[in-house]
Amino acid sequence: MTPSVRLPSAIIATAIASVAFFATGFVVVRGLADVKNASDVINVTGSAKRNITSDLAGWTFTVRSSDDSNLQNAYKAFQGAQPAIDAFLRAQAFATSELRREPVNAGPQNYTVIEDVNGENAEVERTRYVVSQTFRVQSGNIAKLQSAVSAATAAFVDASTGGLSIESGDVQYLYTKLSDVRVQLLEEASKDAQRRAQAIAQSAGNSIGAVKNARVGVFQITPRFETSVEDTGSYDTTALEKDVTAVVEIDFVVR
Incomplete structure (x- = not known):
């Protein structure tokens, strides 16, 4: 019978400590590996564009009369032009909901002219008296509104001889x-970002996982085929045909 060997307690304690150290070391290394994998992300930008046609148009124009002598004459000229204004508006057949008349404004208006004063050019302040009224039109019948804009100047030609003028806005x-378009574009832009991320990851033998972060960029609403953009976004109102562009930036976890 082989005699038993008793190991000193110090050796046993050292062995136990060593096993514990290696076990702990394994857990730490494994934990570090998990953290590293969790921090591996790919950052991509996705975009989507949609062509739209404006379905509402707005137009503002102001009719005014002026006289250099007194307000009464300016108002008399303005009143005399009312039949021409009313006839123009009736011809355009704007609905009550499409047309808004602002209150009539009347009063003096100072302006400066250059005149010869004692043989030298000098700025001289003059006063004219102005009566004006602004009309605001907003309609979904864009062709009708465009036609009204074209007809406006001609409609007031005769009245202009009496001191009446029209100022037509764009x-x-x-x-x-x-x-609705914004929501759809965000979805399409996110799918575009996902496709790009997947293509990049696959080229390195990986795949993508969950979304870690997502940021929505500004929307760009520009005239059709316009390439200029603004850092804070843009909203064009000058073109009938427009492009709407959405951009998203997404971080995907790499697996």
Whole structure:
């Protein structure tokens, strides 16, 4: 019978400590590996574009009369032009909901002219008296509104001989379903980002996992085929045909 060997307690304690150390070391290394894998992400940008046609147009024009002598004459000229204004508006057949008349404004208006004063050019302040009224039109019938803009100047030609003038603003083109388009574009841009991330990951023998972070960029609403963009986003109102572009930036976990 082989006699038993008793190991000193110090050796046994050392052995136990060594096993514990290696076990702990394994856990730490494994934990570090997990953290590293969790921090491996790929950052991509996705975009989507949609062509839209404006479905609402707005137009503002102001009719005014002026007289250099007194306000009464300016108002008399303005009143005399009312039949021409009313006839023009009736011809355009704007609905009550499409047309808004602002209150009539009347009063003096100072302006400066250059005149010869004692043989030298000098700025001289003059006063004219002005009566004006602004009209605002907003319609979904864009062709009708465009036709009204073209007809406006001609409609007041005769009245202009009596001191009446018209100031026509630019037509503004809007799109009323923009909120729906934005949601759809964000979805399409996110899918575009996912496709790009997957292509990059596959080229390195990996795949992508869950989304870690996502950031939505500004929307760009520009005239059709326009390439310029703004850092804070843009919303064009000058063009009937527009492009809407959405951009998203997404971090995907790499597996």
